[in-house]
Every structure is written in C-alpha cells, then in structure tokens.
Amino acid sequence: MGRLDAVRDLTDVRDMVRAYELAITKGEPGAVYNICSGKPRSLQELLDGILALSSTEFEIVQDPSLMRPTETPCVVGSNRLFRETTGWSPKIPWSKTLEDILEYQRYQVARESPQTVE
Secondary structure: OOOOOOEEEOOOHHHHHHHHHHHHHHOOOOOOOOOOOOOEEEHHHHHHHHHHHOOOOOOOOOOHHHOOOOOOOEOOOOOHHHHHHHOOOOOOOHHHHHHHHHHHHHHHHHHHOOOOOO
C-alpha cells in the first residue's frame, strides 16, 4: 500500500452516473460543476471498511516506493452549485459502496478460479 493518510473525496459510481444524467438534463450549458460527495475520507478509512467486511485476514504493508513525495494530502470538493442547480445528492450509503466493492472482487476471483469438473 501507499499512503493511507491521504484524504480523498470518494463517490459511488452509481451516484456519479445519476449526477451525469442530471448534468445533461438540468445543468446550465457551459457551467462548471464539481460532482463529488463533499465528504473527506482517508484511504485508511477505505481500507478499514473493506477489512471489517472481509472474512479473510490481511497483512497491510506500506511500500515506500508507492508514496509520492509531491502527493496532495487532502482533496475534497464542494458540490454546492451542482446540488442547487440539479437537486442531486449522493444516495448510496458508504457502507453499501464498500459491501458492493468487496462482493464484486469476490465475484472476479471466483470467475478467474479454475473450475473442478468431477
């Protein structure tokens, strides 16, 4: 892992797709909007959430080669203008996003595993 203390504005892709549709249908042509959750979350929080849902134990090792010296420590946006223009707000709970990420990864691993034929 790289830096776990980095803070990002994470938004569920399903909320983003809904936001893009609203940007097309309700947004002002030429306007610039931040489409984001507006909530800061550390990468450690993301990792902790996935680990809490997982039934597998993991050893977390930070790799200094993945830590960029010029990385911006905190990136969080304001969605105020977009919310006021379109009425949009994120609807998918953070816990649901984490559950669905984990389930998708489980599905991918199962799909890639060789099947035993008896």
